[in-house]
Amino acid sequence: MDVSVSTRFEAQIEQAIQTAIGPREEFVALHEPTFDGNEWDYVKECIDTGWVSPVGSYVDQFEEQIADFTGTEQAVAVNNGTAALEVGLRLVGVEEGDEVLVPALTFVATANAVSYLGAVPHFVDSEWHTLGMDPERMGNYLDDIAEVRSGECYNTETGRRIRAIVPMHTFGHPVDLDSLEEVCDQYHLEIVEDAAESLGSLYKEEHTGRHGRCSALSFNGNKTITTGGGGAIITDDQDLADRARHLTKVAKEDHRWEYNHDTVGYNYRLPNINAALGCAQLEQLPSYLENKRILASRYSEAFSTVQDVTFFEEPDFGRSNYWLNAILLADDREDRRDDVLARLNDADLMTRPAWKPMHRLPMYRDCPRMEVSVAESIYRRLINIPSSVFLGEKTDVER
Ligand SMILES: *Cc1c(COP(=O)(O)O)cnc(C)c1O
Numbered sequence: 085m086d087v088s089v090s091t092r093f094e095a096q097i098e099q100a101i102q103t104a105i106g107p108r109e110e111f112v113a114l115h116e117p118t119f120d121g122n123e124w125d126y127v128k129e130c131i132d133t134g135w136v137s138p139v140g141s142y143v144d145q146f147e148e149q150i151a152d153f154t155g156t157e158q159a160v161a162v163n164n165g166t167a168a169l170e171v172g173l174r175l176v177g178v179e180e181g182d183e184v185l186v187p188a189l190t191f192v193a194t195a196n197a198v199s200y201l202g203a204v205p206h207f208v209d210s211e212w213h214t215l216g217m218d219p220e221r222m223g224n225y226l227d228d229i230a231e232v233r234s235g236e237c238y239n240t241e242t243g244r245r246i247r248a249i250v251p252m253h254t255f256g257h258p259v260d261l262d263s264l265e266e267v268c269d270q271y272h273l274e275i276v277e278d279a280a281e282s283l284g285s286l287y288k289e290e291h292t293g294r295h296g297r298c299s300a301l302s303f304n305g306n307k308t309i310t311t312g313g314g315g316a317i318i319t320d321d322q323d324l325a326d327r328a329r330h331l332t333k334v335a336k337e338d339h340r341w342e343y344n345h346d347t348v349g350y351n352y353r354l355p356n357i358n359a360a361l362g363c364a365q366l367e368q369l370p371s372y373l374e375n376k377r378i379l380a381s382r383y384s385e386a387f388s389t390v391q392d393v394t395f396f397e398e399p400d401f402g403r404s405n406y407w408l409n410a411i412l413l414a415d416d417r418e419d420r421r422d423d424v425l426a427r428l429n430d431a432d433l434m435t436r437p438a439w440k441p442m443h444r445l446p447m448y449r450d451c452p453r454m455e456v457s458v459a460e461s462i463y464r465r466l467i468n469i470p471s472s473v474f475l476g477e478k479t480d481v482e483r
Contacts, residue, residue: 185248282407
């Protein structure tokens with residue numbers, strides 16, 4: 085095979101990306117933030133007034149606006165998405181020695197949050213259609229290995245209680261929540277959604293993060309909006325929100341001067357200066373989401389003529405925020421994944437494979453899991469491509 089033929093596949097993929105994003109002189113990141121709004125004004129105000137710590141009006145404002153946007157009763161701002169997951173899991177009753185069902189294909193934080201509580205992540209496979217947890221196969225698997233005794237679910241193989249499940253919306257694409265919920269009802273499992281990637285994504289008509297008792301959002305630097313670092317617990321359960329606020333403020337009781345702490349709490353609150361950044365970002369979120377859909381449709385068109393490559397599109401029951409765009413290589417092209425990655429990164433187009441599945445990481449190798457062949461295959465075939473909001477801005481012609 086001559087060289088031009090052997091690299092044509094990689095070249096076509098590079099060309100499709102260039103077509104979709106237009107001419108770019110500089111390095112194109114996978115996802116970089118845009119600060120074109122009131123970020124500077126609000127952050128400067130925090131510094132000018134001295135209100136930089138977690139006590140301050142931007143925190144309250146940010147929480148209200150997040151609750152408004154997602155349609156939940158309460159949002160509790162915390163210092164990152166992982167902390168939101170950890171506290172959420174603890175508040176729905178996950179205890180040391182429990183198992184928690186999490187996707188095999190996820191960012192490591194999902195499994196880490198479970199581990200911080202002394203609980204054990206138990207890995208569930210993905211389905212192709214959402215890239216997220218497969219409700220049907222998970223249900224069949226639980227039929228084999230789980231039983232409900234006095235209202236609680238037990239793993240008959242390990243003897244441990246299975247307390248909760250953490251469905252994750254992969255790259256912003258909504259997972260099949262109703263079907264997962266049916267299985268959870270049958271097995272008495274609490275749902276805590278990892279909605280870290282899905283701000284602005286809808287499941288049916290509702291914002292993602294509304295099926296669980298509570299859910300976690302992330303505002304890390306690479307997410308759809310950012311507070312630098314930050315996260316939130318969203319919930320309709322007022323009592324849970326109150327407990328989350330208390331627990332993340334070192335469990336200190338309100339008092340004019342006394343230091344009364346009623347449990348081992350966390351210092352997990354979001355600082356005001358970060359919340360200020362978040363308030364400015366939230367003002368722009370609707371336009372960000374619009375740009376992201378424009379970029380996704382440009383990718384979809386550009387890849388429609390590339391053989392053996394599929395641009396991943398949202399499932400028909402939902403609306404994705406297209407946080408990270410993704411292409412899937414055909415089965416028999418999976419051995420070219422690293423060549424494609426090398427070519428694109430050499431061309432200053434930052435691209436990444438999907439996360440290594442959790443059971444392949446040394447600390448999670450021995451955790452219980454169902455058969456996870458779809459997660460494995462996604463890992464071998466998927467590539468995330470540049471997805472920053474500004475790449476989807478309308479061109480002069482489109483305006
Ligand atoms: C980003 C992310 C998190 C964690 O958020 P941080 O704010 O970085 O702690 C958790 N789960 C998933 C799936 C994520 O993508």
